[in-house]
Amino acid sequence: MRARVSLQIEASYSEPTRSANQVLRLTPRPFDGLHVLDWFVGVEPVATLRRSEDGFGNIVHSCSHAGPLEKIVITAEGLVETQDVAGVARGLNEKQPLDLFLRPHEDAEEIAAFAAKELGGEKDRLSRLHLLMAALHEKLNHAPSDAAPRPVADVFADGEGSAREIAQVLVAAMRAQDIPARFVSGLLLDGAEGAAFHAWAEAYIDDIGWIGFDAALGFCPRDTHLRLAHGVGFFGAAPRRAAISGYAEEKVEKRLTISAARQASWQIQQ
Incomplete structure (x- = not known):
């Protein structure tokens, strides 16, 4: 799939704030299922964006604004090509040990x-992961939201959560089975999500590597999933984290526009 993506995040303040610092994980990293043809991240008012990589290899932009500030507008946009690789995330140049x-x-x-009961006597690790994803997809109602996730116990007890919250619950269930698991933040390219951002879990399987499982939607990531960042949990992969100086309340609005098309088979034959 080839997609033109435009994401705008507008943060406005109830009163002018003295300063603001931001960390953005809004740039996708290329891997075997993703080719980034063009990508841009910018902020208004204009500030110096410092690009770096965090400990997980995610591309990070950070910036500081001196006030008084009434609002900040962040733009992330570009052109990408994705492939359906059955959720397998190869070619990311992993930096951290599995024990983490x-x-x-x-x-x-x-x-x-719950995980132990649903898995029963199933021994095959890949089959166990698919069973866990299906069981949580059935138990937890998907309620799209861009809010930071609640504790996994609260989400599980409530029986409903955002994609971020359901991904956190799935990560917890996987680790309870001694399977390395991590949180992934991203976007959906098919416009099916009610929130701007999406999230899923990845688990590690020997001889295969990291594989994604999307319990919110009930299937492994496809070419409609645009991967932005991963971490041990949400806060290590959050698309945006900000700190302001002062007592102002922040109101955030997100606008996501996607123009996507799949190539015909004759176009991609070698």
Whole structure:
């Protein structure tokens, strides 16, 4: 799929704020299922964007604004080509040991018990992961939202959550089965999501590598999933984190426009 993506995030303040600092993970990294043809990240008022890589290899832009500020507008846009690789994320130049992604979630006892019950005697790791994804897709109603996720125990007990929250629950269930798992933030290119951002989990399987599982939608990531960042949890992969100086309240509006098309088979034959 070839897609033109335009994302705008507007943060406005109830009163002028003295300063603002932002960390943005809004730039996709190329891998075997993604080719980035063109990509741009910008901010208004204009500020110096410092590009770097974090400890997970995610592309990060950071900037600071001196006030008084009434609003900040962030733009991320570009052209990408995606392929359906059945959720397998190869070619990301991994930087962290697998043990890091076995860190258990707090208050996840009920999730662990649920996972053990749903898996029964299934031994094959890939089959177990598909069973977990399907079970949580059935149990947790998907309620799109861009808010930061609640604790996994609260989401599990409520029976409903955003894609971010459901991804966190799936990560907790995978780790409860001693399977390395991580959180992935991204966008959907088919316009099916009610929120600007989407999220899913990835698990590690020997001889295959990292594979994505989207319990919010009930299937592995496809060419409609645009991967932005990954981390141990949401806050290590959050598309935007900000800190302001002062007492102003922040109101955030997001606008996402996608123009996408799949190539005909004769166009992609070699």
